[in-house]
Amino acid sequence: MDTFLLLLDGLAVATQPMNLVFALIGVLLGTAVGVMPGIGPALTVALLLPISLSFGATGSLIMFAGIYYGGMYGGAISSILLNTPGETASIMTAVEGNKMARSGRGGKALGAAAIGSFFGGTVGTIGIALVSPFMVSVALSFGPAEYFALMVLSFVTVSAAFGGSVARGLTALFIGLAIGLVGIDKLTGQPRLSFGVPELRDNISIAIVAVGLFAIGETLYIASKKIDVDETVEAIKGSVWLSFQDLKRCIFPYLRGAGLGFLFGPLPTGGAEIPTFLSYSTERKAAKGQSKAEFEGNKGAIEGVAGPEAANNASAAGTLIPLLTLGLPTSATAAMMLAGFQQYGLQPGPLLFTSNPTLVWGLVASLFIANFMLLILNLPFVGIWVRLLMIPRPWLYAGILTFATLGIVGAQGSAFALILLLFFGVIGFVMRRFGYPLAPVLVGAILGPLAEEQLRRGLMINRGDWTFLVTSPIALTIYAIAAAAVIGPILWRMMARDKSKTVFAMDGD
Amino acid sequence: MSSGHANEGAGASRSSDPNRARDLGGLAIAAGLFLFAALIAWDGTTYPVRQSYAQFGPEIFPYLIAAGLAVFGVATVFMALRNSFPEREPMNLTAVGWIVGALVAKIGLLYGGVGFIVAAGTLFGFAARGLGRRPLWFAILVGIGVSAFLYVLFRHGLSLSLPAGPVERFIDGLFRR
Known part of the structure; x- marks a missing residue:
């Protein structure tokens, strides 16, 4: 019952007019970037990080969460109409969704996706409210050894799950991790990797790293491709409203998808790729009669859209549980939100629930509101979003670069920040080109300093004795999971040398 | 730090030839990783020795990371020799040059003190040109329009501080009246 009261308090925070405005801005931006291929929610939060400093902690975090949820809705639109997923979370939606659009049922696919997103998001958000207090009570007993183990788990799973190669x-x-080293050491005041440059002594802002890797690197990557892909946008055919018959077909995929998404979201497996893939294959296997024919033919089955869309929104919600209760980001966007917390001097974790309950529960309550806003934005107004797909690429990317540099210059106040930005942009480009995933860089740069702090605090308590790391049973369990997460994908690739592995080989952003 | 990754950049630009060059690109990345690891380790040796209960100071984490980078540098050498990097498409060097040039131009113009609007407009124009929009003067003109709008929005709407030159001081003057 306690949770319910806290949630009501949170609702009072979330319905303050300014916070409603921030939620609306967030979902609008999120849907817009979700629609546009190549720009994801992680990049958008990174772009807004420096600019949002004047918005206050609650307002900007509500906005960031709205972007995250909105991105999951918007991704479905480009998947269905363009067959180009806006981000990795929507890859599975494109399979059946685009077939439906080409056979004249695009409206229904969009409707099933929007309702599925709403369902998955709502179930996931209820899950946050129910599970978080329990997680907090567990996490309060954690010491340096357990936290360090959790961070190692986060490191290895993020690195192993994203991209094709461990x-x-x-x-x-x-x-x-090396980027995270730059600057003054918190415990001793020793400047590291600064080489006498004053700007480097003050740590490299995570916004510069993220914007450089994602915005600059992505633009360079798009520009570097010689061949222009010929893309055709399918017009929306048919009503977006579902008939009773359609809804009946979607209910079980919604339930299964939301369940899978919520289960996988909190695990550090790298966001929504795995649950959406599992949801799609479950629906495909479960299909009978007409829907089986649609899965196998060219018509496209509505279940194949409904399940993954419920799954990706539920996983977005699930991701917020370890972020809020443990301070562990399990996706690139969650990593950027963690940077958002840090920008205000807040450290997500069990203590945040007691020290700043209005912020936490206001954020959770605002997720319900954001979901309602998104349902309205995506059912009757879906046509407006489709226009975004028509922006010519030169203007779009020139605009992104202008905006990216504006934010960095504005927040850092020096042109030196732009030199760093270009540097990280080139690194991001080279990494993209050689098939390196970018999310682990961000997670390493953000969590690295925290992991170091826990490690050295533990060493200090135990007078330099390293064995403290492996004497706690909880920590040992976490290490076992981490080891399984690294060895698992390798075994998976060795055993399953079929088409299904390519789904996991796609790059996450 | 910059020396290590400059090597990576050079590796990518050399990789237009699909078969032989692929190895070189990967090996250049490995070399970059080794250099980076050496740099971190060397930096660690320059820290003064401290007495602490932990028995380890600020150098312990850098040493661990340097070791990790070196290990994966070795792994990268193997990946390069076995050609296990994903296939790379031929690179459009001109376009990449325009985008990098756009950022360099903005950095230079900001250090030169021309202010945000002209610098960002030039960046916008160069970037649009790199992605195929011609002519350049038109793209820069559009860019100056866009960045003038952004300047007013963020400087006077959200009071973000942006570098000011003659144009910005003129606009600020208009707003003060």
């Missing part, structure tokens, strides 16, 4: 993922992680 070695490249871990390389990306170590590059990120």
